[in-house]
Amino acid sequence: MSIEISKEFIEKIQLLVENQENKTILESLNDEHHADIAEVLDVLNLEEATYIIKLLDSEKTSEILMELDEDIREKVLENLSAKEIAEEVSEMETDDAADMIAELSEERQERVINAIQNEDLAADIKELMTYEENSAGSLMAKELVKVYATWTVAGCLRKIRAQAKNVSRVHSIYVVDKQEKLIGRLSLKDLITAKSEEKIADIYISNVDSVHVNDDDEEVAKVMAKYDLEAIPVVDDYNTLLGRITIDDIVDVLKEEADKDYQLAAGITQEVEADDSIWELTRARLPWLILGLFGGLGSVFIMEGYEEIMANPKFAKLFFFTPLIAAMAGNVGVQSSAIIVQGLANDNVKGSLFNRLLKEVGLSLINGFVLGILVVIAGFFMKMEVNFSLTIAISMMSVIIVAALIGTFVPIILNKRGIDPAIATGPFITTSNDIFGIFLFFFIAKLMLGF
Incomplete structure (x- = not known):
């Protein structure tokens, strides 16, 4: 049976810790699943969490420690002696033991390993810690x-x-x-x-x-x-x-990779969490925001090149459609790149690049044609001139084709060069497609309307 982690339950545990009612604490927690207890400890303050860790037996707490939030576990370990940590890791499987010891400073690592009484276990942990991070060796356990x-x-x-x-x-x-x-x-x-x-x-x-x-x-x-x-x-x-x-280790790998790709797609350059410091959050987000800034400035310079349109009342309203063109370019690009990134992650992107090119062009033509017709119909109800509506429709179709190609091939090229294709989504694709989209819009409009 899992614990119902309510405000009342947390307050009860806090009161028991404050009064050092050890017997009642053990009765409340001993029969519960380690993942539920870890969730409780994540809510408590450091002193309370450490008190409970020291109170429960090592067989139980070794599992609890691995379920704790990484930042909280690091702080709890700082409050445990090398001997106490050695007792905890002695109850773990070697892969978990190596992972936890790796979080310590080099000096504490040595002290903890020396405090492990089982020499074979200590040797296995040392071996596992020699393997490169994110390799099979760093994931494996010696128990089999x-x-x-x-x-x-x-x-x-x-x-x-x-x-x-x-x-x-x-x-x-x-x-x-x-x-x-x-x-x-x-x-x-x-x-x-x-x-x-x-x-x-x-x-x-x-x-x-x-x-x-x-x-x-x-x-x-x-x-x-x-x-x-x-x-x-x-x-x-x-x-x-x-x-x-x-399989439990692989689930952790997939979760971490999904979290990383999601953050990259959102324009965050490193793995961060909501409770990280302002400096860490700024450092993760600012590079992509700077890219977006330069992308936006690029769009401004392109539009400046056509500022004579503003002086002509007949064509000035073209500027009202730039958000529509930019939005369609960004949306199509992100859609295309999301499918490719997912396919690359699952190893499903195979076959000829030329065939994929034809497929993307065909798909873009269909989508662009349908959306273009909708624009022409909307222009009819807005009482726009037919050639003006057709200009917007054809521009949109062209932008959609280019955006789909960028969204498709940029992730593939990055992947071939050994770069995580997840960085191609989000700000990168959106910004590049905004620039190309606005350029194509005014270029096609100039050709068709003759300004």
Whole structure:
């Protein structure tokens, strides 16, 4: 049963902490899920959260710590000794332990690792901390169930029971040879239905998906999504089994990537949160706002080049349609780029660029034609001259085609150059399409109306 996190419940916990009613606090929280307790601690102040962390047992708090908001966890850890942190990480899986220790200063990292009593665990954590961030190695856990091809079924079952004690979830059983190289996987059904004296070599499945320890975490996510895997083994250049990555870690990767892409699309250059400092928020937003400023100035300079129109009452009302043209250019560009960015993220953008060009031009012609007709109809009711309505309609169709092409090919080009295509959406596409859109509008209008 989950906690109902109400104002009354928070006030009750705060009062219990203030009065140091430890027994009642334990009765209130001990049977609750660690994610719910973490949500409670996120609301409490630092002293109250630290008090509860120290009160609960390490098996519980180790899970709570990983669910806490990163900034709050960092502050809580500052209030724990190296020995206390070592006790917490000793209850974690190695990937979570390495992630949490990596948040500490180098000096505290060393002190915490030295305070871990289990030497094998300490060595595993040190190994995981050597891998590049956002790599498969940084995601993997060392805990897994592996068996040797030379074992008998009876011996294998005994060994699995011993190994499974250290693994929270047994998604797969991996088969290795004497050199610890991954050679296959073992079906639990095949294992329990086989005869006791049979060798694992006779019943294991040689077809096993794996990822390299240096693979990018997004590539790992794509492989696991493609083959619908709950866990995947990690190997090195020699196919030696190093660890495994589970689906919960991949969900975190996808969430972080989605958050990052959303911020990039909105014109924020780095990962920020609502409660970050004004300086951090300004530094993340200002570069794109500066780009938007120069883009807007570019539009002004283009319009200045046609200022003679303002002196002619017959054509002056063209300026009233510039927001419409700019808005359509921006909307079409963002639509096109959003589809491409999503396709690139899911690895669905394939095939000939020329065919994609034809497709985008065709789609733009249809959309532009329909919208152009609507503009002509609107012009009829607004009692505009036919050639004036047609000028706006044709300009809009041209702008839509250009905007769609920019929105389509800029993300693809960025992706080919190893740049995150998410930066192509939002201010980048909108600003560039505003400039091209306004230029095309007045250029076509000058050709058709002859001013």
